[in-house]
Amino acid sequence: MKKLLLSLALSLVSLSTFAQTTYEKAMSDKIAKIETSKTADEFHALSNDFVRIADKEKGKWLPNYYAALAQIQKGRTLMREGKMDQLDAAADAAQKYVDLAMTADANNSEIYLLQKMIYSLKMVVNPMERYMTFGMKADEQLKKAESLNPQNPRVALIKAEDTYFTPAQYGGSQTKGIELFKVALEKYSSFKPKTALDPNWGKSEAEYFVSQAAGK
Structure with missing residues (x-):
């Protein structure tokens, strides 16, 4: 009986290690694409990849963080292309994933920085009309991110x-x-x-x- 229990325990440890390794491998492969992706479509697809990982890894902040970051980078790409009418949609998609990341880790400088970037995207759609709302909110989130990790x-x-x-x-x-x-x-x-x-x-x-x- 002791040998059986020991064998079972070792099997569970092995499965856990394999699952962790699979998760880390999947994440590493996608994270590497954050700085190599160029187009809005590439960033959108990358965000979806992270969402699929997040659906399997409940309670982890990083998959949703990167899903949001990819949407933000999509928005910044659209902004450089002058497609200002598409920024709100990208920012709203990023917001959904930031909210999920924040639920998993509520005091994280990195997540607050993404919130700042989302508000900035919303603001640049119409700076004259939106600075006093989204511009001010962006400043607040940047200060919060810095206070959590200078x-x-x-x-x-x-x-x-x-x-x-x-x-x-x-x-x-x-x-x-x-x-x-x-x-x-x-x-x-x-x-x-x-x-x-x-x-x-x-x-x-x-x-x-x-x-x-x-x-x-």
Whole structure:
């Protein structure tokens, strides 16, 4: 009987390890595509891939986090293409997944940063009409993300973006933005994600802007 129980226990451990490895493999493969995807359709498909993982892995914040991030990146791609009429839909899709991620981990700097990015997408649809609502909300979420983890390099990255692309008459400056991108790079140099699956995106963007400035 003891041998049977031991054999059963070992089998359960093996199944658990296999399931964990399968989950990590699936996540790793998709996470790698966050920074290599280029089109809105690619980001949309990637978001759906993470949703399928989330449906199997109830209670984990990361699959829904990445599903939201992919939708946000889809929205940012559409914004660069001038398709402003499609931003609300992308932001609303991302919001659904951020809400689920927040349910799993309510005090996470990374999730609050995505909430900030969602509000920013909503705001740029019509800045004149929406700044006092979504613009202000975005600022609040960025401050919350920073308060939860002042060393989060993605917080510094998004602050740099905001400063770089905001017109001077509204307090922005490309020069100040570049300095903040440098701050972000300093934070990336010392940042270590908690696990191999935790957020670690954005460094290449900061490097790009700093290198562009250096080449002028």
